[in-house]
Amino acid sequence: MVKHENPNVYVVDSRANRPPVLPRLGQRPRRAGAAQTLLFLLVSVALCGMTIEACFIYRLYFLEPAASASSSRITGGDDVTSTTKRPSYDVLPSKPVAHLTGGNDVVHGQQILAWSMIAEPILHEMGYSDSDRSLIIQKEGYYYVYSKVFFLEKGTFYHSVEMNTGMYPGKSMILQRSRKYSSRKSKGRSNSYLGGVFHLYKDDALFVKVSNTSKIQQHKSFENYFGAYMI
Ligand SMILES: *[C@@H]1O[C@H](CO)[C@@H](O)[C@H](O)[C@H]1NC(C)=O
DSSP states (O other): OHHHHHHHHHHHHHHHHSTTHHHHHHHHHHHHHHHHHHHHHHHHHHHHHHHHHHHHHHIIIIIOHHHHHHHHHHTTOSOGGGGGSOOOOOSOOSSOEEEEEOOTTOOOOSSBOOOOSSSOOEEESEEEETTTTEEEEOSOEEEEEEEEEEEEOOSEEEEEEEEEOTTSTTOEEEEEEEEEEOOTTOOOEEEEEEEEEEEEOTTOEEEEEESOGGGBOOSSGGGSEEEEEEO
């Protein structure tokens, strides 16, 4: 009897093992639910992406004429000249910046270089005074100031960036200078580059001075330049 009962017990045990199977069967709808949620999420993400894309396309075609001109270039529009056009300033600099170059319109002083207002200068939150041939600071701060000139090596030459400031009226301050000594018979040409950081105040007037502007070589506007930007 005991031997008969034991197999029964084992049978009961094996049945007791089954219940874990039943919940597994019951999990099916739960898995389907998770899959549905995932599908819903994926579709939502796709729809969001399409909506954002639609917004970008709308902006490109109806709100930014410059940008739509460039897109016509991509689609093979016959407007070939637009490819050579400089990008328009849709994005303004976040800080004051200036970059001036030489040009056919400039008239230098004896020692102070003038900068072109037709050779597409960059002037943002900074001014240029034609009469003083100076960059005028409009916002106080730290600026990186630089200048490069291309010059005739003959005798003594110097290149400096100087400043007229309200703190020392009537006197110009030298911010940076380079020098070059060559023989008087030299026919060589050389470049001088200056760059450095300075604390500048509103209405400070920066200008580039050389020992004699007759030594400045100006074949192309990008050979001589002067600029500053707030850091
Ligand atoms: C600059 O050079 C020119 C020609 O070489 C000369 O006549 C003039 O006196 C010079 N100016 C200065 C300020 O040295």
